[in-house]
Amino acid sequence: MLIDVHELNSGYGKVPILHNVSFNVSEGEMVTIIGPNGAGKSTLLKTISGLVRSKSGSVAFGGQEIAGITPDQAVRKGLAFVPEGGRPFPNMTVMDNLKMGAYSNQEVLKTGILEEMFTLFPVLERRKNQYARTLSGGERQMLAIARGLVSRPRLIMMDEPSLGLAPKLVDEIYEKIRTLKVSGLTVLLVEQNTSYALEVADRGYVLENGRITMEGPANELATSDHIRRAYLGF
Amino acid sequence: MIETATQSVITGTMMGIIYALIALGLSIIFGVMNVVNFAHGDFVMLAMYLSFTVGTLFAWDAVITPVITVPLLFVFGLITYYLLIDRTLRQMYVVQLAVTVGLQILMRSAALIIWQAQPRALQYSFIQGNIEIGPYSILTSRLVGAVVSLIFIGGIAYFLNKTWSGKAMRAASDDLDVASLMGVNYHRTYALTFAIGAALTAVAGGLLMSFQQTDPQGGVRFGLLSWCVLALAGLGSLPGLIVSGIIVGIAETFAISFIDPRARLLAVYAIFILVLWLRPRGLFGRK
Ligand SMILES: Nc1ncnc2c1ncn2[C@@H]1O[C@H](COP(=O)(O)OP(=O)(O)OP(=O)(O)O)[C@@H](O)[C@H]1O
Numbered sequence: 001m002l003i004d005v006h007e008l009n010s011g012y013g014k015v016p017i018l019h020n021v022s023f024n025v026s027e028g029e030m031v032t033i034i035g036p037n038g039a040g041k042s043t044l045l046k047t048i049s050g051l052v053r054s055k056s057g058s059v060a061f062g063g064q065e066i067a068g069i070t071p072d073q074a075v076r077k078g079l080a081f082v083p084e085g086g087r088p089f090p091n092m093t094v095m096d097n098l099k100m101g102a103y104s105n106q107e108v109l110k111t112g113i114l115e116e117m118f119t120l121f122p123v124l125e126r127r128k129n130q131y132a133r134t135l136s137g138g139e140r141q142m143l144a145i146a147r148g149l150v151s152r153p154r155l156i157m158m159d160e161p162s163l164g165l166a167p168k169l170v171d172e173i174y175e176k177i178r179t180l181k182v183s184g185l186t187v188l189l190v191e192q193n194t195s196y197a198l199e200v201a202d203r204g205y206v207l208e209n210g211r212i213t214m215e216g217p218a219n220e221l222a223t224s225d226h227i228r229r230a231y232l233g234f
Numbered sequence: 235m236i237e238t239a240t241q242s243v244i245t246g247t248m249m250g251i252i253y254a255l256i257a258l259g260l261s262i263i264f265g266v267m268n269v270v271n272f273a274h275g276d277f278v279m280l281a282m283y284l285s286f287t288v289g290t291l292f293a294w295d296a297v298i299t300p301v302i303t304v305p306l307l308f309v310f311g312l313i314t315y316y317l318l319i320d321r322t323l324r325q326m327y328v329v330q331l332a333v334t335v336g337l338q339i340l341m342r343s344a345a346l347i348i349w350q351a352q353p354r355a356l357q358y359s360f361i362q363g364n365i366e367i368g369p370y371s372i373l374t375s376r377l378v379g380a381v382v383s384l385i386f387i388g389g390i391a392y393f394l395n396k397t398w399s400g401k402a403m404r405a406a407s408d409d410l411d412v413a414s415l416m417g418v419n420y421h422r423t424y425a426l427t428f429a430i431g432a433a434l435t436a437v438a439g440g441l442l443m444s445f446q447q448t449d450p451q452g453g454v455r456f457g458l459l460s461w462c463v464l465a466l467a468g469l470g471s472l473p474g475l476i477v478s479g480i481i482v483g484i485a486e487t488f489a490i491s492f493i494d495p496r497a498r499l500l501a502v503y504a505i506f507i508l509v510l511w512l513r514p515r516g517l518f519g520r521k
């Protein structure tokens with residue numbers, strides 16, 4: 001197992017959000033966590049990456065306990081996080097945004113990673129000297145994913161990569177995510193877009209009100225009555 | 235009349251470029267850390283006194299003193315950051331205000347104790363004299379000050395755009411959480427930012443001492459000047475900062491020439507208020 005989260009509790013100030021959340025992701029696997037608005041999906045990823053402090057529970061990453069580490073330490077361990085909305089640095093160029101992805105691991109720039117990213121996302125090469133604030137929503141999301149990949153992480157966590165995108169762009173983004181999966185990358189994907197997420201992932205967990213309520217292979221979840229009624233709308 | 239005006243523009247431009255250098259320190263501290271350093275002007279005052287002491291001690295020209303005062307102010311900036319500023323980051327704004335205003339008072343008192351109340355000036359200067367162009371004259375030391383300031387502003391631009399530390403500073407300025415997700419340790423990046431801001435006042439202090447004197451209350455003037463330049467420029471544009479510095483420098487010089495030397499800060503303050511009314515994000519600021 002690459003990451004093993006056990007009975008994680010977390011929240012903001014005195015407000016608890018996550019209650020005894022446990023899940024795991026194996027090397028090379030793509031796991032999705034789905035759930036409604038406000039379920040705590042983003043809080044979960046923020047807690048794992050260190051942006052939010054956990055209250056209790058453990059996060060084992062590559063066999064090492066990392067609960068409570070700061071975000072800058074987490075990325076050095078090989079844990080990349082593409083936050084909700086992508087959040088590229090608006091006043092930096094596309095190229096500088098990508099290079100910031102290598103900040104924790106500067107040697108990686110010599111391995112041809114930028115060329116790889118430009119092959120995966122050709123639009124970024126065309127826009128490389130543009131400020132990120134001038135990009136479209138889809139381009140921003142692609143830039144954020146590429147920036148997350150630049151450090152060659154062992155695990156990449158993505159928070160709703162389809163958020164706010166037109167259907168055509170969602171297709172495009174998921175095409176890329178599928179490519180990444182085929183390349184063997186380990187991915188933890190948080191989504192509200194249940195059908196896309198369950199189609200691409202190997203396994204899934206359902207997070208509702210800060211608790212894991214279901215788990216299983218993605219295709220089984222996709223055909224379960226609860227998921228079909230509550231998330232897929234039929 | 236026209237001649238006086240032209241002369242004021244020339245002098246004001248030289249002064250304004252030095253003001254831009256001072257404001258640059260304030261600007262990166264505010265832009266990157268979102269910290270309002272009310273003591274910034276007093277860093278200039280302290281730098282000028284240190285310049286005086288170093289210049290007197292070694293019989294050096296003022297413009298050379300930054301060789302020693304820049305490292306001193308850099309370290310002073312680091313210490314100030316870790317002892318004071320770092321503790322206020324997650325606190326309410328008023329705490330920050332109290333800390334930097336307190337620092338201002340502390341520095342003034344320290345200057346009074348160490349160098350006493352009378353103004354101090356350095357005499358040695360190999361760049362004395364004027365450059366005459368027709369009816370106009372440029373104080374050589376001011377010209378040197380302006381040129382050196384431009385070089386340092388360019389150096390900071392290079393640093394911010396081309397180095398890892400500079401990029402980390404810009405990233406932290408844009409989105410601190412995401413910067414930390416990239417591996418930026420913000421304590422370290424902020425410490426560097428604050429120290430560079432302080433070190434820049436040392437450069438400016440040395441340049442100013444080649445034609446000005448310093449006194450313990452000098453920080454008021456430089457604080458106001460740099461706030462005014464920053465308000466005029468907005469955040470994020472170095473050319474804008476230079477132009478704003480020049481506008482402020484010229485306004486100050488005009489007030490000295492045409493109204494009264496005591497009205498110099500009044501003119502600066504008037505510009506500040508005008509900008510607040512007409513264009514709160516500055517003339518060149520982004521967003
Ligand atoms: N910074 C914060 N401070 C306090 N409460 C917060 C904060 N961020 C989120 N919350 C609360 O935590 C709960 C979970 O939010 P979270 O963003 O994790 O949900 P989510 O599952 O990601 O939802 P969405 O699908 O809308 O992104 C919500 O009730 C939200 O109001």
Ligand SMILES: [Mg+2]
Pocket residue numbers: 041042043084159160
């Ligand atoms: Mg969310």
